[in-house]
Amino acid sequence: MTPDVTPGPAPAPKRSRGRPAGVRAGTAETRERILAAARTEFADRGYDKTSMRSIAKAAGVDPALVHHYFGTKEQTFGAAIELTFAPAFAGPDAVFGAPEGIGERVARFMLGIWESTPTREPILAVLRSAFTNESAAEVFRSMLTRRILARVAGELDVPEPELRVQLAAAQLLGVAVLRHVLKVEPIASADFDDVVAMIAPTLQGYLTAGGA
Amino acid sequence: MTPDVTPGPAPAPKRSRGRPAGVRAGTAETRERILAAARTEFADRGYDKTSMRSIAKAAGVDPALVHHYFGTKEQTFGAAIELTFAPAFAGPDAVFGAPEGIGERVARFMLGIWESTPTREPILAVLRSAFTNESAAEVFRSMLTRRILARVAGELDVPEPELRVQLAAAQLLGVAVLRHVLKVEPIASADFDDVVAMIAPTLQGYLTAGGA
Numbered sequence: 202m203t204p205d206v207t208p209g210p211a212p213a214p215k216r217s218r219g220r221p222a223g224v225r226a227g228t229a230e231t232r233e234r235i236l237a238a239a240r241t242e243f244a245d246r247g248y249d250k251t252s253m254r255s256i257a258k259a260a261g262v263d264p265a266l267v268h269h270y271f272g273t274k275e276q277t278f279g280a281a282i283e284l285t286f287a288p289a290f291a292g293p294d295a296v297f298g299a300p301e302g303i304g305e306r307v308a309r310f311m312l313g314i315w316e317s318t319p320t321r322e323p324i325l326a327v328l329r330s331a332f333t334n335e336s337a338a339e340v341f342r343s344m345l346t347r348r349i350l351a352r353v354a355g356e357l358d359v360p361e362p363e364l365r366v367q368l369a370a371a372q373l374l375g376v377a378v379l380r381h382v383l384k385v386e387p388i389a390s391a392d393f394d395d396v397v398a399m400i401a402p403t404l405q406g407y408l409t410a411g412g413a
Numbered sequence: 414m415t416p417d418v419t420p421g422p423a424p425a426p427k428r429s430r431g432r433p434a435g436v437r438a439g440t441a442e443t444r445e446r447i448l449a450a451a452r453t454e455f456a457d458r459g460y461d462k463t464s465m466r467s468i469a470k471a472a473g474v475d476p477a478l479v480h481h482y483f484g485t486k487e488q489t490f491g492a493a494i495e496l497t498f499a500p501a502f503a504g505p506d507a508v509f510g511a512p513e514g515i516g517e518r519v520a521r522f523m524l525g526i527w528e529s530t531p532t533r534e535p536i537l538a539v540l541r542s543a544f545t546n547e548s549a550a551e552v553f554r555s556m557l558t559r560r561i562l563a564r565v566a567g568e569l570d571v572p573e574p575e576l577r578v579q580l581a582a583a584q585l586l587g588v589a590v591l592r593h594v595l596k597v598e599p600i601a602s603a604d605f606d607d608v609v610a611m612i613a614p615t616l617q618g619y620l621t622a623g624g625a
Contacts (some may be wrong), residue, residue, distance in 0.1 A: 250529040329545055338595055341596055345595070350597070366597050368584075368615075370587070376583040380549065382543070387573075388580070
């Protein structure tokens with residue numbers, strides 16, 4: 202059931218009929234342009250309303266070229282959200298080190314990504330798609346698990362590391378949603394450092410099994 | 414900015430032109446039928462795509478009658494989600510009592526609502542609307558704050574009770590989303606009692622400031 206979200210291989214591109222003049226296939230620049238268009242389309246229209254055709258149109262290329270570089274719509278979504286979650290992928294590396302203070306470091310790093318509009322909005326767009334479409338949820342789940350949760354869990358010396366990492370992730374996600382999506386007061390306007398300080402002990406507890 | 418989500422008053426209804434024959438206005442039954450149609454429309458189509466006209470059509474009444482009973486689209490949404498969140502409104506009453514074990518009682522009650530499809534799906538539908546439309550988010554925020562969060566906060570003898578209740582709510586919401594929306598494993602398939610037991614100390618800490 203889990204779709205392969207790895208972007209499709211890109212062998213030497215074959216000339217696709219109907220490609221608009223002036224668009225050169227097979228260059229990294231073309232691939233990047235399609236990817237940027239895909240990211241914008243999925244973010245603006247949501248997963249359901251985005252099609253390979255609409256991505257191609259936005260990028261000024263033939264739809265066959267989108268398929269050529271990225272495969273299915275699910276795979277294209279996977280490639281687009283890789284870019285969106287790039288800041289979060291640095292999380293596991295950035296927060297490790299001594300168990301002391303890991304809760305505070307994780308809270309600061311992960312909530313920090315939500316504090317700035319340019320990094321928050323694309324993540325929110327992906328969450329919206331995952332809330333409304335099961336294929337999008339599947340792609341997001343696979344990436345979240347593989348690239349963030351499993352990597353953090355692999356570093357922990359606690360019982361049930363996957364479950365504990367997910368409880369910590371749940372606390373972070375819930376805070377982000379109440380603060381930035383539902384904008385419930387007082388948490389929406391609370392000082393960032395205060396919020397970090399208040400949830401740090403919770404994360405510390407999950408990630409160290411109460412130790413450190 | 415906060416819309417009044419209280420359903421509009423229902424004085425003696427005036428006869429509305431164009432109302433289909435056989436539909437009697439002014440009865441509690443008609444009001445209930447419109448409300449049920451509104452709930453279904455908002456749940457199935459989302460806030461953006463639902464109109465007073467589509468609700469009226471689903472209920473088999475004139476659109477003027479929907480306005481008459483419920484006011485604006487925002488107010489109609491408010492009335493519809495009152496019904497959706499009725500199970501959760503019982504939460505504050507159900508979970509109070511001795512501070513000992515409050516974390517476990519809150520976790521069991523609130524996560525329990527998400528465990529059964531008939532209570533989970535309408536809540537999910539409201540969350541989807543709140544994620545995609547600011548008016549829907551505003552109505553939901555107002556109701557969540559007034560009917561659940563503020564009532565719990567009012568019972569607590571801790572510093573910053575509102576913020577603490579929201580951190581607890583964030584933990585619960587995050588767990589519900591990872592378990593039931595994103596369906597990340599292992600938390601999606603974990604035993605309900607195990608999940609309750611693992612987050613109970615977190616909620617206990619927030620709601621009692623580490624005491625009890």
